[in-house]
Amino acid sequence: MTTQERKVLALLTEHIGSWVDSRELSLIALQYPAVVKKLRARGYQIINHVDRVGWKSVRGRYKLLSEREALAAKIGAGEPVTREQIEHSQRDEAQPNLFGDIAPTHRDEG
Numbered sequence: 467m468t469t470q471e472r473k474v475l476a477l478l479t480e481h482i483g484s485w486v487d488s489r490e491l492s493l494i495a496l497q498y499p500a501v502v503k504k505l506r507a508r509g510y511q512i513i514n515h516v517d518r519v520g521w522k523s524v525r526g527r528y529k530l531l532s533e534r535e536a537l538a539a540k541i542g543a544g545e546p547v548t549r550e551q552i553e554h555s556q557r558d559e560a561q562p563n564l565f566g567d568i569a570p571t572h573r574d575e576g
Contacts, residue, residue, distance in 0.1 A: 467508075468501075468504075470494060470495040470501050471501055471504055471505060473494045473495070474491060474494055474495060474498060474501045474502065474505065475505055475510065475530075477490065477491065477494065478505075478510075478512065478528065478529070478530035479530060481529075481530070482530050482531075482532055483529070483530075483531070483532045483535060484529065485515070485527040485528070485529050486527060486528050486529065487525070487526075487527055488525070488526035488527060488528065491528060502514070502528060510530060511530065511531040511535075511536040511539065512528055512529065512530050512531070513528070513529050513531060513539075514526060514527065514528045514529070515527050515529075533554075533555055534555045537551055537552070537555045
């Protein structure tokens with residue numbers, strides 16, 4: 467892995483799950499799209515978004531997907547996933563569970 471790839475990956479990892487402006491990436495590597503392409507080829511799930519006004523591109527952003535987001539994207543694309551992948555993503559403590567503190571003993575039967 468090249469120095470530029472490591473620096474871009476470090477920046478994206480630092481902001482994992484949130485968007486990084488392409489101008490920040492261009493400070494690391496002027497050819498950042500090529501660097502991102504190489505990282506994608508290595509298996510990193512990186513998505514991008516371009517804001518446009520009319521026909522003109524005004525701003526680009528990149529995002530390194532968290533493990534849970536990558537799994538959701540895979541399921542949304544109709545790709546097969548294993549039970550282990552789902553269970554592993556559910557153990558991810560970085561994402562809080564809204565109903566984690568509720569005891570599953572009460573059942574409302576209407």
